[in-house]
Amino acid sequence: MTILDETYTLTGGVEIPKLGLGTWFIHDDEVADAVRAAVEIGYRNIDTAQAYGNERGVGEGVRASGVPRDELFVSTKLAAEIKDYDQALIAIDGSLEKLGLDHIDLMLIHSPQPWDDFRGGDYAQGNREAWRALEDSHQAGKIRAIGVSNFRQHDLENVLQGASVVPHVNQLLVHAGNTPTDLLAYCRSKRILVEAYSPIAHGAILKNAQVRAIAERYGVSVPQLCIRYTLQLGTVSLPKTANPEHMRSNAEVDFEISVDDMDLLRDLRGVDYGEHIVFPVYRGE
Numbered sequence: 001m002t003i004l005d006e007t008y009t010l011t012g013g014v015e016i017p018k019l020g021l022g023t024w025f026i027h028d029d030e031v032a033d034a035v036r037a038a039v040e041i042g043y044r045n046i047d048t049a050q051a052y053g054n055e056r057g058v059g060e061g062v063r064a065s066g067v068p069r070d071e072l073f074v075s076t077k078l079a080a081e082i083k084d085y086d087q088a089l090i091a092i093d094g095s096l097e098k099l100g101l102d103h104i105d106l107m108l109i110h111s112p113q114p115w116d117d118f119r120g121g122d123y124a125q126g127n128r129e130a131w132r133a134l135e136d137s138h139q140a141g142k143i144r145a146i147g148v149s150n151f152r153q154h155d156l157e158n159v160l161q162g163a164s165v166v167p168h169v170n171q172l173l174v175h176a177g178n179t180p181t182d183l184l185a186y187c188r189s190k191r192i193l194v195e196a197y198s199p200i201a202h203g204a205i206l207k208n209a210q211v212r213a214i215a216e217r218y219g220v221s222v223p224q225l226c227i228r229y230t231l232q233l234g235t236v237s238l239p240k241t242a243n244p245e246h247m248r249s250n251a252e253v254d255f256e257i258s259v260d261d262m263d264l265l266r267d268l269r270g271v272d273y274g275e276h277i278v279f280p281v282y283r284g285e
């Protein structure tokens with residue numbers, strides 16, 4: 001038994017593998033091979049999004065993997081710009097069609113605001129409409145579990161108003177040096193499972209001397225330490241790579257980080273996203 005066989009159970013009873021494969025920036029023409037390689041290694045959880053432009057290839061990889069569909073967990077995300085019930089329903093059907101699958105395991109509202117207004121504006125009504133569309137598609141059997149991403153406490157409280165389903169998942173930026181402790185506790189209190197995206201800080205942490213020193217003490221790589229850190233927080237970890245060697249080593253995380261080192265990794269400061277700061281999610285807003 002490895003981490004690839006371990007699951008959490010969402011409220012509602014759906015099982016979600018603890019380790020998944022992120023696919024942001026894996027091109028549509030290349031992602032099918034990456035998904036097939038990951039499934040061969042033992043990955044069962046694949047994360048995509050409408051915004052990544054690679055749902056077609058992800059679906060191709062899933063269908064070609066040779067593993068029965070019900071043993072795989074496929075997540076996608078409703079585009080952040082869609083804040084309208086009817087548009088959301090159309091987009092959900094669009095994802096099913098692009099993926100070429102008859103159901104999606106998990107679908108998230110990608111962000112509480114459109115990307116060009118991240119952490120701005122008032123999209124409370126639009127988020128409730130998008131949520132209702134996810135609830136109705138869940139009810140219709142098109143999506144097994146539904147959730148949100150990048151939602152803070154007030155964004156969650158907004159969709160909870162009148163919701164018939166409490167979000168099963170909130171996918172958040174969580175990595176050593178960026179641990180939203182209060183939000184993690186709030187999600188836990190609502191039984192919302194957190195998925196850690198960018199667990200390797202989009203690659204920015206690879207050169208961090210302090211993290212390298214800790215990894216060396218455990219005899220593991222920086223990505224292994226970072227992935228293990230997010231798993232020990234009780235989150236799903238979603239490292240991205242199209243490299244089968246990286247996929248394999250990222251799943252070798254059968255070691256335990258001590259309480260003191262968990263604290264060190266949580267309190268780490270100064271992870272520099274460099275050029276990737278152009279993406280709103282890394283601006284700390």
Ligand SMILES: NC(=O)c1ccc[n+]([C@@H]2O[C@H](COP(=O)([O-])OP(=O)(O)OC[C@H]3O[C@@H](n4cnc5c(N)ncnc54)[C@H](OP(=O)(O)O)[C@@H]3O)[C@@H](O)[C@H]2O)c1
Nearest residue numbers: 022023024149197198199200201202203223239240241246
């Ligand atoms: N909901 C959201 O708003 C949101 C935002 C960001 C990300 N996400 C999700 O989270 C996933 C992961 O986040 P991310 O793509 O930002 O970055 P990440 O997983 O934190 O880091 C990816 C980087 O780490 C490198 N890497 C991975 N494994 C490695 C290894 N074993 N050795 C050396 N380098 C390694 C990758 O390079 P190689 O490719 O060369 O291996 C890549 O440069 C995304 O793909 C996406 O699915 C969601």
